[in-house]
Amino acid sequence: MSYRSSVRLNRRHFLSSVAIFLAAGTSASFARSISGSLPWQALASDPPIQVVPGGWYFFTPQEAATVEAIVDRIIPADELSIGGKEAGCAVYIDRQLTGPFGSSSRLYTKGPFLPGLPTQGYQGEANPAQRYRAGLAAMDAFLKQRDGKSFVELQPAEQDAFLTEMEAGKIALPNGIKSAGFFGLVLQNTMEGFFADPIYGGNKDMVSWRMIGFPGARYDYRDHVTKHNEPYPQSPVSISGRPEWLGKGI
Amino acid sequence: MTNILPRKDVVIVGLGWSGAILANELTDQGLDVLAIERGPWRDTATDFNIGYAQDELRYGIRRDLFLQPTVETFTIRNSPSETALPLRDFGSFLPGNGVGGAGVHWNGHTWRFWDSDLNIRTHLTERYGAAKIADLEVADWGITGAELEPYYDRFEYLAGISGKAGNIKGELQDGGNPFEDARSRDYPLPPMQMTYAPTLFAEAGRSLGFHPFPTPSANLSQNYVNPLGIAMGQCTYCGFCERFGCANYSKASAQTTVLPVLMKKANFEVRTDSEVLHVNLDASGKSARGVTYIDTSGQEFFQPADLVILCAYGLHNVRLMMLSGIGKIYDPVSGEGVVGRNYCYQTNSGAQVFFDDKNFNPFIAAGALGQTIDDFNGDAFDHGGLDFVGGAGINCIPTNGRPIATRPTLPGTPKWGSAWKKATVESYKSTLAFSSQGSSYASRNNYLDLDPTYKDRFGRPLMRMTFDFPDNDIRMSNYVCDRMEEIAKTLGGKQHVISRRKKGWDSVPYQSTHNTGGAIMGTNPAKSAVNRYLQSWDVPNVFVIGASAFPQNAGKNPTGTVGALAFLAADAIRDQYLRNPGAPLVSA
Numbered sequence: 001m002s003y004r005s006s007v008r009l010n011r012r013h014f015l016s017s018v019a020i021f022l023a024a025g026t027s028a029s030f031a032r033s034i035s036g037s038l039p040w041q042a043l044a045s046d047p048p049i050q051v052v053p054g055g056w057y058f059f060t061p062q063e064a065a066t067v068e069a070i071v072d073r074i075i076p077a078d079e080l081s082i083g084g085k086e087a088g089c090a091v092y093i094d095r096q097l098t099g100p101f102g103s104s105s106r107l108y109t110k111g112p113f114l115p116g117l118p119t120q121g122y123q124g125e126a127n128p129a130q131r132y133r134a135g136l137a138a139m140d141a142f143l144k145q146r147d148g149k150s151f152v153e154l155q156p157a158e159q160d161a162f163l164t165e166m167e168a169g170k171i172a173l174p175n176g177i178k179s180a181g182f183f184g185l186v187l188q189n190t191m192e193g194f195f196a197d198p199i200y201g202g203n204k205d206m207v208s209w210r211m212i213g214f215p216g217a218r219y220d221y222r223d224h225v226t227k228h229n230e231p232y233p234q235s236p237v238s239i240s241g242r243p244e245w246l247g248k249g250i
Numbered sequence: 251m252t253n254i255l256p257r258k259d260v261v262i263v264g265l266g267w268s269g270a271i272l273a274n275e276l277t278d279q280g281l282d283v284l285a286i287e288r289g290p291w292r293d294t295a296t297d298f299n300i301g302y303a304q305d306e307l308r309y310g311i312r313r314d315l316f317l318q319p320t321v322e323t324f325t326i327r328n329s330p331s332e333t334a335l336p337l338r339d340f341g342s343f344l345p346g347n348g349v350g351g352a353g354v355h356w357n358g359h360t361w362r363f364w365d366s367d368l369n370i371r372t373h374l375t376e377r378y379g380a381a382k383i384a385d386l387e388v389a390d391w392g393i394t395g396a397e398l399e400p401y402y403d404r405f406e407y408l409a410g411i412s413g414k415a416g417n418i419k420g421e422l423q424d425g426g427n428p429f430e431d432a433r434s435r436d437y438p439l440p441p442m443q444m445t446y447a448p449t450l451f452a453e454a455g456r457s458l459g460f461h462p463f464p465t466p467s468a469n470l471s472q473n474y475v476n477p478l479g480i481a482m483g484q485c486t487y488c489g490f491c492e493r494f495g496c497a498n499y500s501k502a503s504a505q506t507t508v509l510p511v512l513m514k515k516a517n518f519e520v521r522t523d524s525e526v527l528h529v530n531l532d533a534s535g536k537s538a539r540g541v542t543y544i545d546t547s548g549q550e551f552f553q554p555a556d557l558v559i560l561c562a563y564g565l566h567n568v569r570l571m572m573l574s575g576i577g578k579i580y581d582p583v584s585g586e587g588v589v590g591r592n593y594c595y596q597t598n599s600g601a602q603v604f605f606d607d608k609n610f611n612p613f614i615a616a617g618a619l620g621q622t623i624d625d626f627n628g629d630a631f632d633h634g635g636l637d638f639v640g641g642a643g644i645n646c647i648p649t650n651g652r653p654i655a656t657r658p659t660l661p662g663t664p665k666w667g668s669a670w671k672k673a674t675v676e677s678y679k680s681t682l683a684f685s686s687q688g689s690s691y692a693s694r695n696n697y698l699d700l701d702p703t704y705k706d707r708f709g710r711p712l713m714r715m716t717f718d719f720p721d722n723d724i725r726m727s728n729y730v731c732d733r734m735e736e737i738a739k740t741l742g743g744k745q746h747v748i749s750r751r752k753k754g755w756d757s758v759p760y761q762s763t764h765n766t767g768g769a770i771m772g773t774n775p776a777k778s779a780v781n782r783y784l785q786s787w788d789v790p791n792v793f794v795i796g797a798s799a800f801p802q803n804a805g806k807n808p809t810g811t812v813g814a815l816a817f818l819a820a821d822a823i824r825d826q827y828l829r830n831p832g833a834p835l836v837s838a
Contacts, residue, residue: 108323212675
């Protein structure tokens with residue numbers, strides 16, 4: 001009766017046989033009739049798929065280098081943590097852009113596309129994958145013309161100054177691309193990668209969680225609820241456990 | 251070509267909280283009941299898996315369990331003079347999808363509306379005079395608090411609500427809400443254990459002479475077996491509650507309170523991933539013949555039924571009525587029409603208090619774990635010298651420390667770079683947040699209708715939402731913000747921030763999924779879409795259950811009242827309607 005479980009099994013088989021990464025939760029379900037009992041089925045659940053670093057699925061090598069440089073300024077390496085590049089934020093964004101987030105496949109994408117008020121939200125036609133492709137190209141074109149250098153060739157202080165101007169919307173990027181909007185998208189995705197579960201490719205070794213003291217994917221705090229103002233003693237865990245459990249060390 | 255299916259006694263559209271309650275009650279009566287659900291089947295063991303339920307990106311940010319805008323969205327604008335544009339992504343509100351509906355991923359705040367919230371026009375007119383509400387379309391519900399009390403009781407015992415009564419049969423109870431109406435007995439479970447931030451908030455409130463009490467919660471303080479014999483587990487304070495399914499059977503939902511019993515019944519069936527397109531009416535337009543739906547194969551089916559009950563999310567109920575021709579669509583210019591009128595929302599504001607020397611462990615939390623002050627809610631306080639009506643609950647309910655979304659920093663902090671990082675580390679554990687949840691009162695130009703331009707995936711018009719906060723509600727919210735500032739100052743800390751609600755409703759940042767009205771109940775068929783039993787005035791074998799029935803919204807979460815109305819409608823169908831099917835229960 002349930003065709004969902006077989007669909008999901010087929011999907012997992014498919015994913016393991018070809019290197020296509022979809023974000024979790026995209027499995028299609030099909031119409032069904034249920035009556036007479038709770039229709040629980042073994043192996044019907046839809047667990048997330050671990051991102052494996054290595055290679056780029058969306059970015060060109062040049063784009064990847066630019067994104068790695070940006071995420072390393074948004075989250076610079078300092079005494080509090082490693083930088084965004086080492087944490088895997090660019091890998092996270094790359095994988096997200098190949099899935100439903102990148103293609104806006106869950107969103108309403110029918111026209112007409114009209115300029116709206118800020119209170120009406122993003123009304124552009126381009127999806128995030130298209131916005132990254134166009135935005136990174138526009139950044140490079142702008143900088144080549146202004147400074148004769150690409151973003152990765154700038155000094156960190158120059159990169160910060162440029163990103164600050166992007167954030168304020170003061171950079172007039174070519175092709176009508178709004179610098180504040182594009183920077184906002186990159187900032188949002190960088191933070192997602194840095195603070196999401198490490199299975200998504202950023203937040204290497206739960207670095208952000210250790211930094212702020214978030215215990216991660218724990219599910220039972222009953223023994224600490226009324227210990228007011230006392231530090232929680234346990235270190236974080238990921239959905240995939242802790243690195244030492246996997247024999248990799250921290 | 252449409253396939254014609256065998257007739258059912260009852261078709262229910264949407265298997266969330268109200269659909270599950272109606273289905274369970276009516277199958278007990280021996281009726282053959284079919285629920286048609288647009289989204290997928292969901293159960294705890296499969297879909298709220300304890301191995302990966304704690305995934306903020308998937309469930310909190312990408313919102314895996316919610317309705318996707320590609321399936322259905324709304325166009326929105328602040329006033330009739332603007333051009334409505336589609337919500338390409340949801341933001342300010344997040345409708346649910348699938349079996350269990352938004353009840354899967356709600357917080358669990360479970361309130362009763364007061365008699366003065368229900369008989370509001372009569373009450374306010376008697377107390378302050380008609381001029382006080384001349385600019386508003388506030389309307390009586392057609393039902394009293396005393397009439398609704400037994401149904402609140404049934405919902406609270408079904409769901410295992412944890413709380414402390416403030417008024418049992420007229421006797422005030424220490425530690426409860428002294429402003430609530432009398433209830434017949436205490437909550438089924440005692441309050442949850444209290445975390446640090448709400449504890450400090452309550453102390454500050456008490457020192458100011460206010461009356462804090464534990465927020466009534468559908469996150470269970472103890473193990474519980476409900477009246478249907480379904481066992482639920484104690485909440486573990488995991489901090490992955492709202493936006494998430496509960497892996498512990500600790501949050502009341504259709505899954506944890508009704509479905510294990512309902513699904514075993516031979517006279518119940520659910521068809522999932524099947525979207526009802528419209529209710530089919532007969533040639534007179536005064537009787538429903540059944541519904542037409544489409545499944546994932548793209549095939550259309552006509553499902554005949556004697557009784558059709560709309561139990562989708564309130565907004566979807568309203569759109570289905572519009573697409574089916576049930577009731578005349580409201581026109582704000584003439585003031586005529588009943589479907590789409592009195593759309594209301596929630597008027598919220600926020601407060602943050604930053605400390606240096608406190609650790610709130612924000613990740614130890616639950617969706618409805620906290621303390622509430624109701625001294626300034628509804629008409630609990632005298633509005634005689636004030637320039638508004640309504641009020642707000644002041645709530646300290648810190649629900650999570652999930653770090654993609656919950657990273658408070660002091661005002662003026664950069665959004666990135668080393669200074670941002672340092673500020674984030676400083677404030678993550680040491681910030682106390684609380685908020686006000688304010689009433690939203692109907693006004694003439696806040697309404698729902700069909701959009702002239704944008705279509706859904708089947709080519710049908712999207713519903714258009716025209717809404718801004720009425721001036722009355724902004725004045726109310728500002729007054730309550732002043733009270734919040736008193737609490738913030740009493741709490742101390744190195745700095746506090748009050749975020750006041752402003753005109754120009756913004757659809758982007760999350761505010762509340764408490765969209766109410768559009769198919770309101772009432773006593774006047776010219777100004778309401780359903781009668782006091784949630785029965786359509788125009789098509790009496792259609793009932794419409796949900797917050798769509800609220801003539802205006804109180805400063806409270808709606809689910810407790812939606813659950814009570816579901817039981818009320820079930821009783822009315824069983825005890826009155828079935829004796830004379832197809833007849834109106836209230837003569838127009």
